[in-house]
Amino acid sequence: MDDRWAPSRRQLLQTMAAAGVVAAADLAWWEEPLVRPGRAWGAQPVRFQFSVPEPKRTALVESLAQRFNQAQKDFEVKVEFVPQAQARQKLVTSIAANNPPDCCQVWDNWVGEFEGMGAVEDLTPRVRDWKHGKDVTPIAWQTVTVKGKILSFPWVVTNDGVYWRTDRAREYGITPPREDWTWDEFRAAARAFTKLDKNQYGFGMRGQGTWAILYATEFMYANGAQVLKDGKVAVNSKEAVEGLEWYLDLFRKDKVCPPSVPTDGWRGIVEGFGRGVTNMYIHNSGSSEEQKDFVGAQNFATLPLPIGPAKKRTSFYFSETLTAFRNGKNREGAWRFMAWLMDDEPNFMYCKTLGLLPARKTLADRPEFAKDPAYAGFIRSFPFSIVSPYLAHAGWGGKLDSEGVPLFQQALVGKLTAREFLDKFADVLAKNMT
Amino acid sequence: MAPSDATVAVALPRSFSSRRARELMTGYLYLVPVAIALGGTIVVPILKAMHMSLFNYVLIKPQEYGFVGLGNYTRLLRDETFWLTLWNSFVWVFGSVSLQFLGGFAAALLLHQSFRGRAFVRTVTLLPWIVPGVVVALVWEWLYQPNYGVINDVLLRAGVLRDRVAWLSDPGLAMPAVIATNVWRGVPFFAIMLLAGLQAIPEDLYEAARVDGAPVTRRFWHITLPLLRPIIIVATATRVIWTFNYADLIFVMTGGGPANATQITSTYTLLMAYANLDFGYAATLSVVLLVIMLVFTVLYLRVTRGIESVT
Numbered sequence: 001m002d003d004r005w006a007p008s009r010r011q012l013l014q015t016m017a018a019a020g021v022v023a024a025a026d027l028a029w030w031e032e033p034l035v036r037p038g039r040a041w042g043a044q045p046v047r048f049q050f051s052v053p054e055p056k057r058t059a060l061v062e063s064l065a066q067r068f069n070q071a072q073k074d075f076e077v078k079v080e081f082v083p084q085a086q087a088r089q090k091l092v093t094s095i096a097a098n099n100p101p102d103c104c105q106v107w108d109n110w111v112g113e114f115e116g117m118g119a120v121e122d123l124t125p126r127v128r129d130w131k132h133g134k135d136v137t138p139i140a141w142q143t144v145t146v147k148g149k150i151l152s153f154p155w156v157v158t159n160d161g162v163y164w165r166t167d168r169a170r171e172y173g174i175t176p177p178r179e180d181w182t183w184d185e186f187r188a189a190a191r192a193f194t195k196l197d198k199n200q201y202g203f204g205m206r207g208q209g210t211w212a213i214l215y216a217t218e219f220m221y222a223n224g225a226q227v228l229k230d231g232k233v234a235v236n237s238k239e240a241v242e243g244l245e246w247y248l249d250l251f252r253k254d255k256v257c258p259p260s261v262p263t264d265g266w267r268g269i270v271e272g273f274g275r276g277v278t279n280m281y282i283h284n285s286g287s288s289e290e291q292k293d294f295v296g297a298q299n300f301a302t303l304p305l306p307i308g309p310a311k312k313r314t315s316f317y318f319s320e321t322l323t324a325f326r327n328g329k330n331r332e333g334a335w336r337f338m339a340w341l342m343d344d345e346p347n348f349m350y351c352k353t354l355g356l357l358p359a360r361k362t363l364a365d366r367p368e369f370a371k372d373p374a375y376a377g378f379i380r381s382f383p384f385s386i387v388s389p390y391l392a393h394a395g396w397g398g399k400l401d402s403e404g405v406p407l408f409q410q411a412l413v414g415k416l417t418a419r420e421f422l423d424k425f426a427d428v429l430a431k432n433m434t
Numbered sequence: 435m436a437p438s439d440a441t442v443a444v445a446l447p448r449s450f451s452s453r454r455a456r457e458l459m460t461g462y463l464y465l466v467p468v469a470i471a472l473g474g475t476i477v478v479p480i481l482k483a484m485h486m487s488l489f490n491y492v493l494i495k496p497q498e499y500g501f502v503g504l505g506n507y508t509r510l511l512r513d514e515t516f517w518l519t520l521w522n523s524f525v526w527v528f529g530s531v532s533l534q535f536l537g538g539f540a541a542a543l544l545l546h547q548s549f550r551g552r553a554f555v556r557t558v559t560l561l562p563w564i565v566p567g568v569v570v571a572l573v574w575e576w577l578y579q580p581n582y583g584v585i586n587d588v589l590l591r592a593g594v595l596r597d598r599v600a601w602l603s604d605p606g607l608a609m610p611a612v613i614a615t616n617v618w619r620g621v622p623f624f625a626i627m628l629l630a631g632l633q634a635i636p637e638d639l640y641e642a643a644r645v646d647g648a649p650v651t652r653r654f655w656h657i658t659l660p661l662l663r664p665i666i667i668v669a670t671a672t673r674v675i676w677t678f679n680y681a682d683l684i685f686v687m688t689g690g691g692p693a694n695a696t697q698i699t700s701t702y703t704l705l706m707a708y709a710n711l712d713f714g715y716a717a718t719l720s721v722v723l724l725v726i727m728l729v730f731t732v733l734y735l736r737v738t739r740g741i742e743s744v745t
Contacts, residue, residue, distance in 0.1 A: 089708050092493045113494045199581060199598070207603070208691065259600030260580045262692035277581045398494070402709040406515075409693035413605050434495065 043069075043076040046333035049104035050079055051087030060353055061105075068340050075333035088113075088398075095119040095325065102328035103338055105155065108143040108319045109210070112394030115146050116434065121324040124150045126335060132342055132360055140359035142387045143319040146394075152321035153338050155347070156356035158284035159315040159385040160218060160305065161377030162186075163291065165279040167299040168193065168200075179304060179380060183222070183246065186280075186306040190256035193279035202256035204278030205247075208265035210400045213408050213425075214316055214388060215282050219247040222308025227389035233429045236422035243308065244418040248411055262409050273300075284318075288374040289355035302377030304384075315378075317385040319359060395432035403428045480724065483717040491714035506718035515694060515702065516719070523698040525609060526684075527677045530616040535670060537617060538624020545625065546632045556629075563622035571686035574615040578602050578687075602688050605695035612684055612696055616677070624669055631665035632658070671734040675727060699723055 050061050058081060065077040080101060082090050088110050094100045095117050106114075114120045127133050127150050140154035169176055174192045177185055190202030206212045217227065220235075223243030227235045234240075251257040258277055260268060270287045272278040274294030282305070291300055307313045322341060324334040340346060344363065351358045351369075357378060358364045369375050390396050404425055411421035490502045510516050545556050562570065577584050578601040589595040601611040635658065643653045681700040684690060690697035690705060697705075699719060707716035 086708075089711065092711055096493050096496065117494060117496055196597075208689070258581050259598055260603045262600070262603040262605075263688060264603075272581065275582060394494070398710050402705055406691065406694045406697075409691050413693055415605065415693055 043073060044330050044333055046075050046077045046103070046330050046337055047101035047328070048077050048079050048334075048337065049087070049091065049101040050081055051084040051105065052081045057354065060350065064341065064346055064350065065337075067346070068337055071340070072336070075330070075336060077333075077337050092117070095327075098327055100325035100327055102330045103322060103324040103334035106152075106321055106323055108152070108154075108321050109388065109391055109397050111144060111151050111321060111323055112146055112391060113397050114323065114325075115149075115151055116394040119325055119327065120151045121326045121328070121331060121334070122149045122151065123153070123324070123335075130339060135360045135362055137359060137361055137364075139317055139382075139385065139387065140319055143317065143391065144321050152319075152323040153342055154319035154359040155322045155341060156351050156354070157317065157319045157359045158286060158357050159317045159378055159381050160215065160282055160284055161315065161381055162303045162305060163273055163281050163283060163287070163377075164301050164303055165193070165273070165295065165299060166301050167295075168279050176301075177303060177306075181303070181306045183219075183306050183308050187250065187254065187256070190250060190280060191254065194256045199277060201258045201272075201278050202280060203250055204264065204269040204272040204281035205251050205257045205261045206264055206266070206269050206282070207262040207409055207412055208268070208405060210390075210405070211266070213400055213404050214390065216244055216247050216408065217389070218282075218305055218314050218316060219243050219308065221314035222305070222310060222312050224308075224310035224312060227429070228392055233426045233433070235429060236419070236426040239310065240422055241419045244411070244422060248418060251412060252414060262412050285355050285357055285375055285378045287355065289353070292374065297374065301373045302375065304377055304381040313384055315381040315385045316388040317382075318388055318391075320356065393429075393433045395434035396429060399428055399432050483720050483724075486714055486717035487721050489714045491712075491717075493711040493713060502714070506715050509715065510718055510722065515697070516699070518694055519697045519699045519702040522609065522694075522696065523678060523700070526613060526616075526696075526698050527674055529609075529613040530620060530677050531670060531673050533613070533617040534620035534673065535624050535666070537621040539628055541621060541625035542628035542632055545629050559625055560622050562619045563626075565619075567619070567680070567682040568686055570615065570619050571683045574618075575602065575687050578611055603692055605693050608688055608692060608695045612687055615687065616680075616683055619683070620673065620677075623673065627665055627669040628662060631662045635661045667734075667737060671730075674730065678727065678730075679723070 048065065050057070052058050052061075061079055061081075065079045069076050087104075087106065091100065091104060091106065091110070091114065095114065100119060111120065136154060137157070140157045141150060143157070144150060144152040144154050164176075166176065168174075169189075172192055172195075174189055177189065193202035194200065206215055217225075217235075220240040220243035223239045223246070225235070225237050225240035225243055227233070229237075251261050258264070258272060260272075264272065266283075269278070269281045269283060270290060273281050274291060276295070285302070288302065305313050305315055322338040324331060324338065328334055341350070342360070347358055347360065348363050348366070348368075350356075351363070355374075357369060357375065364370070364379075370379060390400060407416065407421050407424050407428075410416040411418060416424070487506050488501060488503060490498055490500050490505070492498060541559060545552065545559065549555075565573075580586055580598045580600040580603065583601075585601065586595065586598045590598070599607065602608050639657050639661075640653055643657060648656070679700050681698070681704055684696050684698060684701050685704065688696045690701045700723065703716050703719040703723065706712050706719060710716075
């Protein structure tokens, strides 16, 4: 009799399946193979709209949704991916057609518009009893609070800081700035970093998109200006004009910015730095992970914005929110999914993978954020960060882009003075205070 | 044998008008599907746009929705940006079409000659026209990129430029730059249309002119150009209408910027509809665009009727 052991077909299949499970568990959790779970009997669908700027987010969010679906039996989340450029328009039209998704991911500056349409679910009563409510920083709650009502979860938060090429600074003998550096030091560094013969510029200024105006406004605030004063538009004050003049002159007179500035949007400034054309730029922490791939983690750092002549500085704080709709078909499912996304592991992984900061203190204090030099500039900016003043009126959301940016570009190219731009811009804001 | 009354077939009297009516009815019935399709996809949207243009219809402000009569049209007359976009549209359309025509004509004359590899060259000439507009825009956006684009690099190496030029970021250069891209894309259209026209001109006419001692320039002015005139007018008019409504290229390359330097009326309409979500005003802009194109079409039809009578 042949007593050699020969596995049966069943044993072989069981062994292979076990090996697959071990291999999957060994992977980073968000890279696990996406094995679609069988839908639980009676699980109610939850529509979640997510705007997708990059493939990494698509995979990440799909993975999160499937993990939620596996974690409970009552709801099945279906993610509806839309291009970021069309996300706001699609949401507004779906609200107007009375067919919004149950919940969505949107920037905080859109939430006011949706609330103006009477479309957003008020989360205030639920948030009071939510287990992590007190762990979320108060300023993060401010970004999603409209007229005393909490309308969204602050999924991730961020503020603006300066990206700085440490390797180039060493190469050109530029002393790394102190944390409390000034405008003069900022401009001196930008000049020292500018090497036209090498096609290198000191500062990658943004000229396109809403944040072109927000970055300029941060400099105006550092000169003592405000967008609103006593409920009235004050964005064309003397301090604002002088602050803006100084900022624009970096491009117009000092020539420390690349010539593409008037049409450089988010991708323009991030890629300009990543490709070595610029040596400083202002952005939120969202491009830090990308820059680790582009220029290497050891070759850049982040810093707080410089202090202006008014001995002030400001960084605008904003959040990427999770928002549910009043006319959504599955409000309970939306709440359960959004609350789950704010839990420790999903929230930490979402933030860390994308280079954004958690709104929850216990997560933000983890060494992955607190000790990483790529985040240092943002974390150190929290003490002087404020909620963007442009969140004050829902009607300002779209107008910044459609009317403010073309005016700002005219100021950049010298067709308008800083004063003329701010007077026209103040008119736009005053007409849309809704 | 005389036929009995019972076997005589007597045709029933049928009036001409009822037969004609049935024929007409059949004809109209054949037209019904087309009428429904055109009505549903063209007439109804146009009427809806006209209706919307009379309302304050901003999607994010549903509480302010209401009839404003000609309010949007009054706003349009006072809107400085609209007038700027109208001027930009004029520059964009006539800059693009005139240069496309000249380039296309030159290409057609060359492609009409006999040379080795002519079929291959004709196919290659069509390539810019085949490539989708958005792809063309993205490719040219990168070519124009001031910091690492090919155009600046070549011109700097050749010593033509001393500094990098921001082709799409300089308000003075942005419109010529997008027009150049549109010319590159549109030349094949004219080339193929005019080449077809050139091939239809009888060779006998040229032979006779040569026998009479007419030089090449006179043959061109007195044979080629007059016989191509109908095609030139049709192709040019068609291209003018397309270019006036063509927003893809500018939308992708500059988004209408910098500082509205390349903002044409069709991109401005898109901006109002999809950034401001101001559907009432966007509908007003669309109606005005329609009127401008209708006026152009009427003039065009008059001209072409003149051509038909000549030819």
